Amino acid sequence: xxxxxxxxxxxxxxxxxxxxxxxxxxxxxxxxxxxxxxxxxxxxxxxxxxxxxxxxxxxxxxxxxxxxxxxxxxxxxxxxxxxxxxxxxxxxxxxxxxxxxxxxxxxxxxxxxxxxxxxxxxxxxxxxxxxxxx
Amino acid sequence: xxxxxxxxxxxxxxxxxxxxxxxxxxxxxxxxxxxxxxxxxxxxxxxxxxxxxxxxxxxxxxxxxxxxxxxxxxxxxxxxxxxxxxxxxxxxxxxxxxxxxxxxxxxxxxxxxxxxxxxxxxxxxxxxxxxxxx
DNA sequence: CCGTATCCCCTGCGATACTG
DNA sequence: CAGTATCGCAGGGGATACGG
Numbered sequence: 001x002x003x004x005x006x007x008x009x010x011x012x013x014x015x016x017x018x019x020x021x022x023x024x025x026x027x028x029x030x031x032x033x034x035x036x037x038x039x040x041x042x043x044x045x046x047x048x049x050x051x052x053x054x055x056x057x058x059x060x061x062x063x064x065x066x067x068x069x070x071x072x073x074x075x076x077x078x079x080x081x082x083x084x085x086x087x088x089x090x091x092x093x094x095x096x097x098x099x100x101x102x103x104x105x106x107x108x109x110x111x112x113x114x115x116x117x118x119x120x121x122x123x124x125x126x127x128x129x130x131x132x133x134x
Numbered sequence: 135x136x137x138x139x140x141x142x143x144x145x146x147x148x149x150x151x152x153x154x155x156x157x158x159x160x161x162x163x164x165x166x167x168x169x170x171x172x173x174x175x176x177x178x179x180x181x182x183x184x185x186x187x188x189x190x191x192x193x194x195x196x197x198x199x200x201x202x203x204x205x206x207x208x209x210x211x212x213x214x215x216x217x218x219x220x221x222x223x224x225x226x227x228x229x230x231x232x233x234x235x236x237x238x239x240x241x242x243x244x245x246x247x248x249x250x251x252x253x254x255x256x257x258x259x260x261x262x263x264x265x266x267x268x
Numbered sequence: 269c270c271g272t273a274t275c276c277c278c279t280g281c282g283a284t285a286c287t288g
Numbered sequence: 289c290a291g292t293a294t295c296g297c298a299g300g301g302g303a304t305a306c307g308g
Binding site: 015021022028065066091095096100102103104109112114116118 | 152159162229232233246250
């Protein structure tokens, strides 16, 4: 591993790749819930709320593929499937939770900035904050 | 603020919202570069590499709206526009960088998991991946 | 109960061309 | 130089219906 900070493009791509996994609509919500312990499909579905079974399946498949969760099938009737965070998944949860905490604390600031921006925006074209004059 | 951990849906929505900003294709790359100091439009465009002017504009607008960067126009000819991280932007960079570091360190593990999954996949998935066109 | 398959809309995003 | 406007495609993601 090179100690050089050449985050030009090469290295950042892979990082950006993982960041996008984290950033997609449901991943974080699902992983957060699984942080409390293993959970069944519909249990997860109910707790997350608003997620379709298609997207839950897709999300879980992605997480499984990336090695963040394990999928355990109990060949019973009715069938039962448990999802659980792997070691890697728990490790991921650390920086993700930190970011989540930051987000939670700063939501107000972001919303305020948005309202301010939207309020100054309506003319769209004349929205320039010039450096010197005006 | 309630001390209860009712991260059911209410709170997590806003968090997920910001997480998606962070997770979109270019935001992190742009913000990272701006972490080094203010930068001009094309300068940014060149360094990030592979981003279209449309997406750079869109990304920067979003970041500006959320209060993460400032946009300063110098009414000169040719025009010059500087983008710079705000205090909020710098603060965001902290947890984002932490997550980025984690991603950088664990890219190999994720890739390994992916290859393993893809290798073991055809047995459990009913439908095989058809050879893509080309 | 746990999925997969289909349809379909909507948006992200790239390519290109044009202004101030 | 720093955008905006328009087009077009590919993929995300919801609703629904069906299968093991």
